[in-house]
Amino acid sequence: MRQRILKVHPNDNVIVALTDIKAGEQLTYQNENYTVLDDVKAKHKFLTTDLKAGEEVIMYGVLVGKAQSDLKRGNVITTSNLKHAALGFETGERKTDWLKPDVSAWQNRTFMGFHREDGSVGTANYWLVIPMVFCENRNIDVLQETLTGSLGYKRKNNYQSQAEQLIALYKNGAKTDELLQAEVFVEETHQKAERVFPNVDGIKFLKHEGGCGGIRQDSETLCGLLAGYITHPNCAGATVLSLGCQNAQVSILQAEIAKRDPNFSKPLYILEQQKIGTEADMLSWAIKQTLAGLAKANECTRQPAPISKITIGLECGGSDGFSGISANPAIGYTSDLLVALGGTVILAEFPELCGVEQNLSDRCTTVEQAERFSNLMRTYEKRAEEAGSGFDMNPSPGNIKDGLITDAIKSAGAAKKGGTSPVVEVLDYPEKVTKPGLNLLCTPGNDVESTTAEVGSGANVVLFTTGLGTPTGNPIVPVVKLSSNTTLYNRMSDIIDINTGTVIEGEETIEEAGARILDYVIAVASGEIEVCAVKHGQDDFIPWKRGVSL
Known part of the structure; x- marks a missing residue:
């Protein structure tokens, strides 16, 4: 018979309901009997002892709240009768001993990953296209629309057929109620398009709303995050679009890349719109350089790697x-x-x-x-x-x-x-x-x-x-x-x-x-x-x- 309640830690004064419990039910857990006073939905908790207002509720062996009114053993705890409370903390003694689990079953296992020159190993192989500032997001959209389908990375929209069927019904005179009640099917397909670069899992476009405005620290932190993605083992290289005048300067990005990988050697193409001139010229260069980078990324294949690289x-x-x-x-x-x-x-x-x-x-x-x-x-x-x-x-x-x-x-x-x-x-x-x-x-x-x-x-x-x-x-x-x-x-x-x-x-x-x-x-x-x-x-x-x- 499935267990209906659980006490997570021996010191807890609450019990978790694993199934719905009705008020008045009597339950036994570890040889102790409980009468539940309120309906308790699965995942919620009831008290194992009487509490006065202000007394502590313990779960997982730690303080998790204080009673807001006098409560009885068997009462359910709610936002009405319990308020958040937590223990303070200080820098105490080191307690770093731990019982290591038996890992003999995995000791000699490996996984197939993409090895990078810095010694890291990727679980995938992607090319990134990144804007330094939100002003470049539309250009990123253009590149995404241009490249994903042509390179075989665009996934089929399984709901297109459903929309087309409903549009056809509407054109043939169907009214609102008829459209809502129409029987249409969703085309299921798991077929992948053939990739131009089979060893590259995809080309990803990291649009964001930052890079300028706000405070300078936001832009500097953004550069650190973007550098983390560019130097990531799952990244083969990147194309970066910069407007030129934004707070998130390319020089900051380059410094953050060097901080993470002093010997950085991945292909990295940086285009600054205010220097290049026309949008058409910049996007043309971006397409050429991205395709050249993808060709280089395609040379990398999965090879065995120790689990420690995960x-x-x-x-x-x-x-x-x-x-x-x-x-x-x-x-x-x-x-x-x-x-x-x-x-x-x-x-x-x-x-x-x-x-x-x-x-x-x-x-x-x-x-x-x-x-x-x-x-x-x-x-x-x-x-x-x-x-x-x-x-x-x-x-x-x-x-x-x-x-x-x-x-x-x-x-x-x-x-x-x-x-x-x-x-x-x-x-x-x-x-x-x-x-x-x-x-x-x-x-x-x-x-x-x-x-x-x-x-x-x-x-x-x-x-x-x-x-x-x-x-x-x-x-x-x-x-x-x-x-x-x-x-x-x-x-x-x-x-x-x-x-x-x-x-x-x-x-x-x-x-x-x-x-x-x-x-x-x-x-x-x-x-x-x-x-x-x-x-x-x-x-x-x-x-x-x-x-x-x-």
């Missing part, structure tokens, strides 16, 4: 009350496996580490790194508060509806993605990862901004957990989508790659799920599996403007 970015979005007990701890175990194999992991989304700072600080290998983490967290929260917000306002309406009613609850579950290994380095956006092991990267909790940042710092695969469903992808890196529950996996199978609802249902352990995920990552890194976000061309790219996002 860098995983950890992300969650559209989280629910099951994320912290299925999908997040599962990829946390995957993280531990990869770290034990010499690989690299990036844990980001600093607003979603609120309340677990002490644990992460203690896991930093040096006091200096612990202090940097502390300073970044405190500075970020202070800026959010100065803007009239705060970490406590992080949970979205969808999060709250599905059981994550305080930021501390959300954060305690989100941090599970980082596993248990020591923190080797703390990075500020958009710094590059340089050390194997678990890295902390300061980013917002916003899905796309954080995923964009993790890739800019060097992630060549992203594991993205979701409980509600989100299509987020990235232009140059496969984003593997993992559902926290089976219902979501079945309902949105077109955007979800892996189901970890099996953990909730008792079909496999966290460790078994984490091992399964690592095998999947290796196949994705080798180009054997095309993830849903790549199939759909979900090329999300949003640079972070500091202090704006949670």
Whole structure:
């Protein structure tokens, strides 16, 4: 019989409902009986003890909120009776001992990747076309329209036939109600066009709204992010369009590239419109140079590489009350496996580490790194508060509806993605990862901004957990989508790659799920599996403007 409730940590005073529970039901967990006083939806929690107003609610073994009124054992916790609260933190002693998992099954495994001259290995091979400033976005659109179809990278729109059928009905006199009720079919096709450059996975266009206006730091940070993409192991080279007068000067970009790769040798073509003159001349040069670069990129083929060359970015979005007990701890175990194999992991989304700072600080290998983490967290929260917000306002309406009613609850579950290994380095956006092991990267909790940042710092695969469903992808890196529950996996199978609802249902352990995920990552890194976000061309790219996002 399927287990209906779960106590996540021995010190918790709440229990998670794994299925809907009606008021008055009596349930037993670990030989203790509970009478539930309110209806409790799956993913939500009820109290294991009476609480007076102001007393603490503990989940995942940490403070996640305080009661706003007197509550009884068996009451459901809601936004009405619980307010966000989190423990303070300080730079304490180092606690970097950890129990490494058994990695003998992967010790001699390799993946098929694209080797770069700086020693990094890509999981894909892309050419980039990048504007230095939003003024060049229209020219980027022209290049995209010109090149993608001709080179065989344009994906067929399966819904075109549906639109054409409805248009034909309208032309033949169909009224509004008839169009709404018409039976039309969606043409299904998975056929790929023949590529001119078969070893190049695509040509990607990183449009953005930055580069000028705002504050100078935004433009400088943007240059660092773009340099992260240009020097990324999944990038074979780039074409850069500059207007010329913007804050994000080409010289800043070049300095950021040199900072990340002093011996940078990839093809890089930079065109400045105000120097070249006419738009036609610049676009003509851009097309010639891009095709020449693609020909060079096509010479690179997949070759065996050690698993230690994989860098995983950890992300969650559209989280629910099951994320912290299925999908997040599962990829946390995957993280531990990869770290034990010499690989690299990036844990980001600093607003979603609120309340677990002490644990992460203690896991930093040096006091200096612990202090940097502390300073970044405190500075970020202070800026959010100065803007009239705060970490406590992080949970979205969808999060709250599905059981994550305080930021501390959300954060305690989100941090599970980082596993248990020591923190080797703390990075500020958009710094590059340089050390194997678990890295902390300061980013917002916003899905796309954080995923964009993790890739800019060097992630060549992203594991993205979701409980509600989100299509987020990235232009140059496969984003593997993992559902926290089976219902979501079945309902949105077109955007979800892996189901970890099996953990909730008792079909496999966290460790078994984490091992399964690592095998999947290796196949994705080798180009054997095309993830849903790549199939759909979900090329999300949003640079972070500091202090704006949670």
